[in-house]
Amino acid sequence: MRPLLLALVSLPAFAQVVPARSFYDLPSSNGHGALMVDGRTGKLVHFREHLPATEEFELDAMGNEVWVGNQPQIIHTRDLLFDAYFGLRVGAQQRWLDATQIVSSGYAPGSGVITTTQNALGLSLTTSIFSPRTFPHASYVAILCARNDGAAALNDVSVFHLENLHLGTGRPGVRQELDSENETIVITNGDVFERGFAGVVGTRALGASTVTAWHPGSSANENAYLVVRDTTNAITPRAGDLGVANDWASAFQFNLGTIAAGSEACAGVVSAHHADPFAQSEVTAWLDAWVAGRSARAVLDAELAHWAAFQASLTLPPNLTPEEQSVTRQGAATMAMAQVQSGEAFLREWRTRDGELRSTRFETLDGGALPNTVRHRGKGAVLASLPPGEWTYSWVRDGAYAVVALAELGLVTEAREGLRFFLDAEGGRFKDWTEFQPQGFPPYVLSLTRYVGFGVEETDFNDFGPNLEFDGFGLVLWALHELEVRTQDTSLVDARWNDIATLIADPLVALIEPSTGLLRKDSSIWETHWKGRERTWAFTNITAARGLCDAALLAERMNDPARAMKYRVAGQALRRAIGEKLTDARGALASNREELVSGGGYYDAAVFDALAMGLFAPDGRIARATLDAMDRELKVANGPGWARNDDFRDHSGATDLSPWGGHYDSAEWVITDMRGTMAMRAAGRVSRADAVLDFTRRQSARNAGVFSETYEETTGAYKFNAPMIGFGAGAWVLALAHREGRAIEPACGAYEEPAAPDAGVELPDAGVVVPDAGTTVDAGSMAPMPPPNGCGCSSAGGVFAVVALLLARRRRC
Structure with missing residues (x-):
């Protein structure tokens, strides 16, 4: 002995x-898609169509795997987003919030809800961004809640949300930007549908809003980024099929009115992707069913309740300190987010651009050819x-x-x-x-x-x-x-x-x-x-x-x-x-x-x-x-x-x-x-x-x-x-x-x-x-x-x- x-x-x-903060890029996933927020700026900087980095091996017309040298060629998952973030207006002042100092960033405890806090224009701001666990598609929700902790009411409060999708050609991999050429914007019933080679993304406001869109060739008063940054004007509303252009972006404005002392108001959006560029009606049906008329606050509360139920189902080791419990519960949430929940995928007949044929080893649901939905493993x-x-x-x-x-x-x-x-x-x-x-x-x-x-x-x-x-x-x-x-x-x-x-x-x-x-x-x-x-x-x-x-x-x-x-x-x-x-x-x-x-x-x-x-x-x-x-x-x-x-x-x-x-x-x-x-x-x-x-x-x-x-x-x-x-x-x-x-x-x-x-x-x-x-x-x-x-x-x-x-x-x- x-x-x-x-x-x-x-x-x-x-x-x-001494352990210190060195990691800031915060992910969220529902097992269908995934997103990432830069915890130093609060910007949503990544939104991928699948959770894994790849789909399948590239096949030739005979169904054989394609090799170049000693490397098999693989079809990569696409990152569909350049960035998205909020802006704020109070009275005669307005700004985008990506340059406003972040007070804190992390997760709502034990969840996949990414939270960042800021202070701006007299309001305490909490942004919550997440991949909704009950929405079984590549999707994200972004919600900003503004709280007035002062002694007096604040008038003429508006929240803005900017979204810059990239839905063009190519499949460079999830760690690189997708092209943004030949995109189309359609604004209908307050929803924004942006489509390109990489599919269609539908974005719905969670609450009453004004919506607009622009591209590099648009006028200054149509460009909501410049309007919010350089003026005190409201954004210019647009609607209908706005046509084809390179690098479209869109924005919503939510007029929240007066926020009384001690009160809070929330606004936000939900976005969902379908790999078929012409699936606008299907995405509309998804949004109708999932949003179901709920407010931004109700959507956020439901997501937090889902994670609370998940945490209640866990069996933790005994005798943990509060901090041990906290990191273990967050670790459990992370593990849950890392499990693939999707067994199907829509595949176009083209691989990276029109005319470049795609083949798949997987059977389609109806036995037909691509474009179609396949069941994978x-x-x-x-x-x-x-x-x-x-x-x-x-x-x-x-x-x-x-x-x-x-x-x-x-x-x-x-x-x-x-x-x-x-x-x-x-x-x-x-x-x-x-x-x-x-x-x-x-x-x-x-x-x-x-x-x-x-x-x-x-x-x-x-x-x-x-x-x-x-x-x-x-x-x-x-x-x-x-x-x-x-x-x-x-x-x-x-x-x-x-x-x-x-x-x-x-x-x-x-x-x-x-x-x-x-x-x-x-x-x-x-x-x-x-x-x-x-x-x-x-x-x-x-x-x-x-x-x-x-x-x-x-x-x-x-x-x-x-x-x-x-x-x-x-x-x-x-x-x-x-x-x-x-x-x-x-x-x-x-x-x-x-x-x-x-x-x-x-x-x-x-x-x-x-x-x-x-x-x-x-x-x-x-x-x-x-x-x-x-x-x-x-x-x-x-x-x-x-x-x-x-x-x-x-x-x-x-x-x-x-x-x-x-x-x-x-x-x-x-x-x-x-x-x-x-x-x-x-x-x-x-x-x-x-x-x-x-x-x-x-x-x-x-x-x-x-x-x-x-x-x-x-x-x-x-x-x-x-x-x-x-x-x-x-x-x-x-x-x-x-x-x-x-x-x-x-x-x-x-x-x-x-x-x-x-x-x-x-x-x-x-x-x-x-x-x-x-x-x-x-x-x-x-x-x-x-x-x-x-x-x-x-x-x-x-x-x-x-x-x-x-x-x-x-x-x-």
């Missing part, structure tokens, strides 16, 4: 950055991030962590749908690729990387070929079992057991190499691509061992004893091989076998999951050595967390086994921080775990409840992508649940642990064993392998469990 007690009382001191997918994050795609890995977190929160339907998506999407497409020859690849159902938005397996390519990742198999098996453990819902496995066994678990067993007892090389969690950059990754093997152990439990419940035995034996053997062939002389888990045998540069925070997933005893030799190595080799300079691996610094100027190292590697990752807190807590290093968890909580609380992908390793600023879902909010939920008593069950019923230290040469206490740049072993050389660790099984360890429990109780007092 002495090493354990020392670990519990010898706590490191951390240089700490994207519904249920949980994306890796929301905009502005680049990863608005469904990854198997991220999705697995997300659905387990959804299950933990009691969101049973959402979690089950996220897993059903994996079974029903079009996977198994890469089994005959040359990268897998001559061995071949077993039939499978999952994507080996991610999916396009309509639910078809996709991977990404660079000069080193594709990413081909095998960790998804084990993670989905783990997630399927966790769904049952955390919710008692067995319906998905009951209905789909044969698919799960034959197309997920059996292929995973088939990927085990008899010569090593480990899985075949892959790109794994850090996506290193192929052509000599594939490795025998510990993370892939860790997830596989856990997944096979959980598949055995599923098989037992399904009264399938032969498969239960097969999966359990395979899982136990794989775990044993990890302990023997992926640990160094101290017992620390290495990133991959190839770097391990080279003698250095093998530290990787992804191996935390060996403990967070219950493969090895948390008080055992492997755990102690691994956790010590993570703190010694990967802890960031100015915070309690860890860089994802050592690849940024392990090869300076040299050719070695990780020549791809960069700032993604040196950054602090939320996913590995959260899995690391679970590993540290399980090992009794409670204060160490709490330091990381508390830092993450404070970061999220100061950044609108959003969880980042990474932090800049010296400043703590949000870095790369946010909001992250499985790798962000989901990982937070699982770490918090573990702190509050959700046990890590030993894989296959018992931990695997070396019986005694091996006879290998112990590494020096200084720890850094990476050779200098002049002596690094390159990829063509193999240093001697450390002697294998002898492994046996042990139970959870009663004395350790008692110590950990007492410490946990003490901490919560």
Whole structure:
């Protein structure tokens, strides 16, 4: 027990950055479309037609996928909006509000309603922008509420709203602007319909209003932007078909009259998109049914009530502080917004411009040709991030962590749908690729990387070929079992057991190499691509061992004893091989076998999951050595967390086994921080775990409840992508649940642990064993392998469990 007690009382001191606001681009989604507000200006700056970044693969006239060089051509989702924002008039003064200082920006608590506050012309202003959860189309609502906190009434109050859509040709991707040529504006019954190649957007005022539209060739008195900016005049009303022009914009003016002291008035709009430019009547019907004559205030209150009901349905871990509750509830809302709710899409017969034919792999609803509505396979997918994050795609890995977190929160339907998506999407497409020859690849159902938005397996390519990742198999098996453990819902496995066994678990067993007892090389969690950059990754093997152990439990419940035995034996053997062939002389888990045998540069925070997933005893030799190595080799300079691996610094100027190292590697990752807190807590290093968890909580609380992908390793600023879902909010939920008593069950019923230290040469206490740049072993050389660790099984360890429990109780007092 002495090493354990020392670990519990010898706590490191951390240089700490102070969490501060560094993320301002706030998204909202109803699962059909998505939008984004710039929290520094209050402007709506992004409105996309689908939640995912892509639709499907481009097909030629024969139905074959189109490739240019080594890149498959993909049809991208379109961003339909340049910007939209409010203006204000009080008495003889008026202005657009995009240049007025923002007092605060964030979300209405636990919701997808983005709120910004400002003060202007004697009024306190709150703007609420959201993608309405009960409106099942790509749509947005923008509402401004003006409150008079003064002692006297304010007269002649008007609210303006400007909308600048871009509905022209092209499909440059959601991170670039769409063209705005050849647009048409029709104003009828107070509604504005703007159409172009990219479809039609209908905008309805929530209340009595005047409406106008203009383009760059319009006169100054028709240009509402100039009227509000430069004069005190009202906008000039227009109506009817205003014709074709480039870069139309439109505006509404709501005359609110007098706002008495202590009173409030609200105005706003709702907009909806249809990909058919000639679907004005259909969009009108949508707006009629959804608005149903409601005021702006009533629409806002209904949306907030919807989110309140969602929050009431959650099951949170106990004993949370108010701030922990706040960020967890906002994280749950973010995860809900990241799940695709649409299973249909209208497709034109043209792809990016008139005359450029489009084909699709999906059947139309009526069996006819395009233009038409197709039924696709994207519904249920949980994306890796929301905009502005680049990863608005469904990854198997991220999705697995997300659905387990959804299950933990009691969101049973959402979690089950996220897993059903994996079974029903079009996977198994890469089994005959040359990268897998001559061995071949077993039939499978999952994507080996991610999916396009309509639910078809996709991977990404660079000069080193594709990413081909095998960790998804084990993670989905783990997630399927966790769904049952955390919710008692067995319906998905009951209905789909044969698919799960034959197309997920059996292929995973088939990927085990008899010569090593480990899985075949892959790109794994850090996506290193192929052509000599594939490795025998510990993370892939860790997830596989856990997944096979959980598949055995599923098989037992399904009264399938032969498969239960097969999966359990395979899982136990794989775990044993990890302990023997992926640990160094101290017992620390290495990133991959190839770097391990080279003698250095093998530290990787992804191996935390060996403990967070219950493969090895948390008080055992492997755990102690691994956790010590993570703190010694990967802890960031100015915070309690860890860089994802050592690849940024392990090869300076040299050719070695990780020549791809960069700032993604040196950054602090939320996913590995959260899995690391679970590993540290399980090992009794409670204060160490709490330091990381508390830092993450404070970061999220100061950044609108959003969880980042990474932090800049010296400043703590949000870095790369946010909001992250499985790798962000989901990982937070699982770490918090573990702190509050959700046990890590030993894989296959018992931990695997070396019986005694091996006879290998112990590494020096200084720890850094990476050779200098002049002596690094390159990829063509193999240093001697450390002697294998002898492994046996042990139970959870009663004395350790008692110590950990007492410490946990003490901490919560």
